[in-house]
Amino acid sequence: MKQHRTWTGVVEMGHGAGGRDMADLIEGLFVTEFANDALTGEEDQAILQVQAGRLAVSTDAFVVAPLFFPGGDIGSLAVHGTVNDLAMCGAQPLTLTAGFILEEGLPMEELWQIVQSMQAAAQQAGVPIVTGDTKVVDRGKGDGIFINTTGLGLIREGITVAPTRARPGDIILINGAIAVHGIAIMSVREGLEFETALESDSAALHELVARILDVATEQVHVLRDPTRGGLASALNEIAAQAQVGIRLEETRIPLGEEVRGACEILGLDPLYVANEGKCLVIVAREAADAVLAAMQQHPLGREAAIIGEVVAAHPGKVFLRSRIGGMRVVDMLSGEQLPRIC
Amino acid sequence: MKQHRTWTGVVEMGHGAGGRDMADLIEGLFVTEFANDALTGEEDQAILQVQAGRLAVSTDAFVVAPLFFPGGDIGSLAVHGTVNDLAMCGAQPLTLTAGFILEEGLPMEELWQIVQSMQAAAQQAGVPIVTGDTKVVDRGKGDGIFINTTGLGLIREGITVAPTRARPGDIILINGAIAVHGIAIMSVREGLEFETALESDSAALHELVARILDVATEQVHVLRDPTRGGLASALNEIAAQAQVGIRLEETRIPLGEEVRGACEILGLDPLYVANEGKCLVIVAREAADAVLAAMQQHPLGREAAIIGEVVAAHPGKVFLRSRIGGMRVVDMLSGEQLPRIC
Numbered sequence: 001m002k003q004h005r006t007w008t009g010v011v012e013m014g015h016g017a018g019g020r021d022m023a024d025l026i027e028g029l030f031v032t033e034f035a036n037d038a039l040t041g042e043e044d045q046a047i048l049q050v051q052a053g054r055l056a057v058s059t060d061a062f063v064v065a066p067l068f069f070p071g072g073d074i075g076s077l078a079v080h081g082t083v084n085d086l087a088m089c090g091a092q093p094l095t096l097t098a099g100f101i102l103e104e105g106l107p108m109e110e111l112w113q114i115v116q117s118m119q120a121a122a123q124q125a126g127v128p129i130v131t132g133d134t135k136v137v138d139r140g141k142g143d144g145i146f147i148n149t150t151g152l153g154l155i156r157e158g159i160t161v162a163p164t165r166a167r168p169g170d171i172i173l174i175n176g177a178i179a180v181h182g183i184a185i186m187s188v189r190e191g192l193e194f195e196t197a198l199e200s201d202s203a204a205l206h207e208l209v210a211r212i213l214d215v216a217t218e219q220v221h222v223l224r225d226p227t228r229g230g231l232a233s234a235l236n237e238i239a240a241q242a243q244v245g246i247r248l249e250e251t252r253i254p255l256g257e258e259v260r261g262a263c264e265i266l267g268l269d270p271l272y273v274a275n276e277g278k279c280l281v282i283v284a285r286e287a288a289d290a291v292l293a294a295m296q297q298h299p300l301g302r303e304a305a306i307i308g309e310v311v312a313a314h315p316g317k318v319f320l321r322s323r324i325g326g327m328r329v330v331d332m333l334s335g336e337q338l339p340r341i342c
Numbered sequence: 343m344k345q346h347r348t349w350t351g352v353v354e355m356g357h358g359a360g361g362r363d364m365a366d367l368i369e370g371l372f373v374t375e376f377a378n379d380a381l382t383g384e385e386d387q388a389i390l391q392v393q394a395g396r397l398a399v400s401t402d403a404f405v406v407a408p409l410f411f412p413g414g415d416i417g418s419l420a421v422h423g424t425v426n427d428l429a430m431c432g433a434q435p436l437t438l439t440a441g442f443i444l445e446e447g448l449p450m451e452e453l454w455q456i457v458q459s460m461q462a463a464a465q466q467a468g469v470p471i472v473t474g475d476t477k478v479v480d481r482g483k484g485d486g487i488f489i490n491t492t493g494l495g496l497i498r499e500g501i502t503v504a505p506t507r508a509r510p511g512d513i514i515l516i517n518g519a520i521a522v523h524g525i526a527i528m529s530v531r532e533g534l535e536f537e538t539a540l541e542s543d544s545a546a547l548h549e550l551v552a553r554i555l556d557v558a559t560e561q562v563h564v565l566r567d568p569t570r571g572g573l574a575s576a577l578n579e580i581a582a583q584a585q586v587g588i589r590l591e592e593t594r595i596p597l598g599e600e601v602r603g604a605c606e607i608l609g610l611d612p613l614y615v616a617n618e619g620k621c622l623v624i625v626a627r628e629a630a631d632a633v634l635a636a637m638q639q640h641p642l643g644r645e646a647a648i649i650g651e652v653v654a655a656h657p658g659k660v661f662l663r664s665r666i667g668g669m670r671v672v673d674m675l676s677g678e679q680l681p682r683i684c
Contacts, residue, residue: 012678018570018616019675023579042505042583044427045400047497052394058387059439059492061477085386097401099490101443133490135403137682141485148441148475148490150401155389163384228360237365241384274360333361336354340479 004032007108015102016136030098030132033115034122038095038130046130048095054155056091058082062147065340067110070184071199072276074147075118080204080276081227081342082151083125087206088223088279090161090213091153096122098132098149103142114145125204127151153206158217165221166242168312171288173281175208175295176201176303177254178231182273182338183262190266194258201277208300212281215294219287224280227342229333232271234280235318236332246318248308248330271320272333274341282310346374349450357444358478372440372474375457376464380437380472388472390437396497398433400424404489407682409452412526413541414618416489417460422544422618423569423684424493425467429548430565430621432503432555433495438464440474440491445484456487467546469493495548500559507563508584510654513630515623517550517637518543518645519596520573524615524680525604532608536600543619550642554623557636561629566622569684571675574613576622577660578674588660590650590672613662614675616683624652 007029014021031039038046062078072080079096086093098118102111122129180201187198205225213220222242226234231253239246255270263270277300283291288306295301318330349371356363373381380388404420414422421438428435440460444453464471522543529540547567555562564584568576573595581588597612605612619642625633630648637643660672 013681014676014678016570017675017678017681018572018575019614019677019679021677022570023674042579043431044402045398045431045433047431048397048399050392050394050397052392055390055392055397055494056387057390057437057439057473057492057494059441059473059490060386060475061441061443061490063443063477063479065483089385089387089389091387095399097399097492099401099403099441099492101403101405101488101490131399131401133402135405135488135682135684137405137485137488140482141407143479143483146443146477146479146488148401148403148443148492150399150439150441150490150492152397152399152494228358228364230360233360237384272361332365333359334356335361335363336356336359337361339355339359340477342477 007112009108011102011106013104013136033119034129036128056086056089056153058085059150063340064342067144069188070197072202073117075114076121077202078147078149079118079121080202082149083204084225086151086153087209088225090159091155093127093153093206096129096149096151098129100134101146102136103144104139106144161223163222163238163241166238166244166282166310168310169285170282170310171285172308173306175279175301177256179259179270179273181276182341183259203277205279208298211294211298215290216287219284222282226275228274230272232330233333239318240316243315245311245314247311248320250320250322252307254303254305272337349454351450353444353448355478375461376471378470398428398431398495400427401492405682406684409486411530412539414544415459417456418463419544420489420491421463422546424491425546426567428493428495429551432501433497435469435495435548438471438491438493440471442476443488444478445486446481448486503565505564505580505583508580508586508624508652510652511627512624512652513627514650515648517621517643519598521601521612521615523618525601545619547621550640553636553640557632558629561626564624568617570616572614574672575675581660582658585657587653587656590662592662592664594649596645596647614679
């Protein structure tokens with residue numbers, strides 16, 4: 001068993017130069033913390049035994065600022081984000097890779113904390129980090145740390161989840177309150193304080209998705225995590241890709257009081273604010289009740305709700321019936337709302 | 343068929359925000375240029391049909407400065423580097439992913455040029471880029487562009503290439519002159535001029551490796567691309583991992599006159615300078631001649647040479663017999679020699 005040690009000092013250019021310092025960092029920090037059978041500091045690849053089938057591959061770069069925020073950090077986010085991208089096509093995640101871009105001067109203790117947090121998230125999700133890479137850039141040419149994770153997952157037979165499968169009559173569900181991740185990040189940046197700590201909803205959704213697929217399998221048409229661009233952008237993309245209309249009921253969309261208040265203060269529409277632990281589920285109408293019940297039984301779906309439906313009218317457009325009964329178009333996000341949210 | 347268009351202006355924060363601008367960039371630039379069946383702008387994953395077997399996975403972050411250099415750019419390098427990491431465990435590369443971290447203000451034309459160069463390299467290597475991700479960081483928090491590529495490859499049965507397989511008696515070959523990539527980059531940074539343009543050796547080595555494996559299969563014990571840290575660090579790692587000694591013959595190591603001169607001017611030891619199109623091959627003694635002949639028949643191996651051997655003496659250490667006949671220890675690179683070389 002490898003010895004965990006204490007890390008102090010800062011990241012230096014030599015940690016990315018391919019010599020002894022880099023080997024020490026990789027062997028002593030990354031390999032020791034991420035400990036698993038597939039990962040060694042000795043090779044630039046991992047080798048996995050795979051079965052024949054459909055392999056899902058997803059990659060994501062993480063640049064969130066600040067690096068640490070209520071409910072998570074860039075490390076846990078980098079695990080959850082890619083695990084979720086795999087889950088959203090119905091894949092069971094198998095494994096992750098991690099590529100680090102470190103800025104010269106990053107405190108080693110922060111790096112260590114981030115790596116431990118990645119490992120905790122990976123372990124909780126049951127998805128090992130099997131290979132990686134580390135580069136160091138000069139001070140002022142990065143922002144502490146950027147992390148790229150790539151995930152591999154297997155899709156069971158019988159599962160075909162894709163945005164183009166949304167069809168009129170389908171029911172749209174979500175597993176809980178929206179806009180939490182974005183507001184948790186923004187409240188740190190803007191120095192907002194709330195009565196209770198507002199924590200990011202960042203979480204790995206693959207087990208919730210597995211429960212949904214267990215009860216509805218082929219009747220699950222679309223899964224989508226509404227991250228950057230929020231609920232509005234995700235549903236607009238689905239409407240465009242499937243050439244269907246989407247109707248939402250504002251009163252049914254779960255939204256916490258504090259998040260609502262923060263959105264008002266910050267001038268943000270919660271429909272466009274990023275989520276990191278939310279999942280849109282579009283299912284055949286006859287499966288909706290069973291899926292809702294399955295979601296509500298899972299810790300990450302207790303507040304799950306039916307929020308709208310797919311219609312044949314106005315293909316490519318999303319409409320929202322507001323609290324006071326009016327209908328309005330919910331367009332795709334234009335320009336920038338929340339930079340560096342993931 | 344998608345329309346290629348002209349890109350002007352600069353990267354803005356909105357290009358990473360998850361809305362219309364990002365969709366436009368992804369659909370219009372990345373998906374159009376990388377055109378292949380698996381890649382769509384519509385989903386965060388690619389789905390591949392795989393056969394049962396050993397799947398190699400490798401990930402690499404690229405932060406080379408400058409972005410454009412003689413013989414390549416960060417785009418071609420990001421393809422070659424990961425293709426080579428797969429080839430070095432004997433895998434046939436199947437597919438690549440690409441994660442981009444763009445700095446606000448990066449000229450769109452530079453991004454476009456880099457993407458075209460990635461696509462040209464991927465096409466030449468026969469390895470499609472099937473999924474990706476784009477993030478934008480504020481001006482001064484990045485350095486133009488960083489690229490992470492992850493590669494997947496399949497390892498045929500009968501092939502077991504690993505550093506621990508080096509054993510006394512084995513012969514060490516290389517496919518050509520060393521230190522070319524590092525010196526090409528440094529000469530741009532330092533403003534050195536040469537009589538002929540000194541171009542990076544950056545290249546995809548998997549076809550050369552396939553020829554080597556065709557003629558020697560199980561007799562190929564180790565493959566390694568001596569990138570960061572150069573030949574010296576790569577061989578030190580192998581010596582340590584296999585607990586064998588390594589002896590090199592200085593006169594046999596291919597080294598160009600211009601590179602030698604530049605190393606003298608820059609005060610660099612070519613044994614520690616990075617390569618991007620070089621491959622160390624350690625084979626059973628009886629296979630050495632056939633492997634050398636196969637390498638020399640390939641365009642990337644014309645200058646291939648036998649440069650040393652594996653010995654039982656001095657396990658974990660690399661010795662070099664110098665031009666004048668003395669023996670000296672070649673240690674692993676300590677500290678930093680060439681930052682941001684890949």
